[in-house]
Amino acid sequence: MKQKCKSLFCALLCLVLMCATALPVWAATTAPVFGTDVSQHNGKGVDYTAWKNAGKTFTMIRMSYGNDHLDPQFWDNVNAAEAAGVPFGVYHYSYAFNTKEATIEANYVKSVLAQMKGKYKYFVLPVAYDLEDQLILDNSNKKTIIQHAITFCDAIRAAGYTPMVYANLNWFANYLNVQTLHSKGYKLWYANWQPKTTDFSAPVQIGKTGVYADIWQYAEGDMAAGVPDYNVLWDFKALAHVYSGKVIAQPTCTAYGKTKYTCTQCGDSYTVANIKPKGHSYKSQLTKATTAKDGQIYKKCSVCGAVTGKTxxxxxxxxxxxxTAYTYNGKVQKPSVTVKNSKGKALKNGTDYKISYPKGMKNVGKYTVKVTLKGNYSGTKSLTYNINPKGTSVSKVKAAKKGFKVTWKKQATQTTGYQVQYSTSSKFKKAKTVTISKNKTTSKSVSKLSAKKKYYVRVRTYKTVKIGGKSVKLYSGWSKAKSVTTKK
Structure with a gap:
């Protein structure tokens, strides 16, 4: 039968075989195996171990009755049988008057079977449909009662279990057509009490139908004394698959692993997702932000790479x-630094970045400030600023023949020389520039200009410094311009 999750039972049986010890009596092929059937009417605290020791080595346990009634002792009974190592099947007592109600009963049984899935290694016998209640005969079309059994059994078989029908000779012979049930492969549980029977050497025939019972309930128990009904079966392997399990898919973080179970007797197989997912193993990860690219903080699974919690x-x-520009004053001059992210939020000095200032920062020159990002940030950025030479002022401009002479205030500290610029435009369009390379010079004559032409004149200082191995001039600002008109 396709009872699910019998892997542990199979493993136990395989271990027994490997160790070359004798098989338990119920694993025999043709020898009679004795057992019981129980329900709430047998009371609480059924001692399966005692029954097992007395030779009752299997049991059929009532699961339910009617549309949706669970036997009050069902879970206690299956748990006790499992604990005692007693192989068991289950049965449902029917009250169905038609196939619609038989379907309802089958669906309820399947819902309980789903709760048992993978939990009971000794649940290896069939799921039986108990047809015996007089109300069914009183309220049903007697010619179609067999359809109740077929409806229930086909639903159980489709769910992956071996179906069985329980009835007495009257039902099997007159309402159920035992030959039809047998031809469909349903197992048969025959109730025919013969308490004085002592010969169990061969299976019993159901009346004169030519069909033999898989289980024979041959005597009634004593409920008052807690003694269950007496049952016998002959071919355990025909009723119970013996499965061996093999893992065919390992579990992932989110998906169950799968085990394939194959019957060692007939090759029947099924697959169950029964290995719990491992769950994610998250570790915090940081992709640092730079000056050009956003970063993120997130958690990443070290097993499957799944990412969650992105910030x-x-x-x-x-x-x-x-x-970015200062004028020389003989003192150290350094700018402050502001660092903001793309959202306009100011970052924190010491936490998000550090600043490295160059040496000096007093004399005329170009200075580089280095900002090194840290913490959740990575990268550097270099910013430059100048300390330019101090400027000068024009003292006077004297007109000359087709020229002029300009005099300025000496500015010899941290300078290399001067530049004189003149133009006929007050905005110094198309201006010409004359460079004076000595910083102690304070005047310059310019000639060969147009006569009687008004010129605008201004002066600035410069200093030549080395930047990147090259000589570069740094200039002061221009002085205030003065005008002069050349002579004829």
């Missing part, structure tokens, strides 16, 4: 100096 770290895209 975006906005890139540090706004890094600025408070000032």
């Amino acid at each position: 975006v770290i906005a890139k540090a895209s706004n890094i600025k100096l408070s000032k």
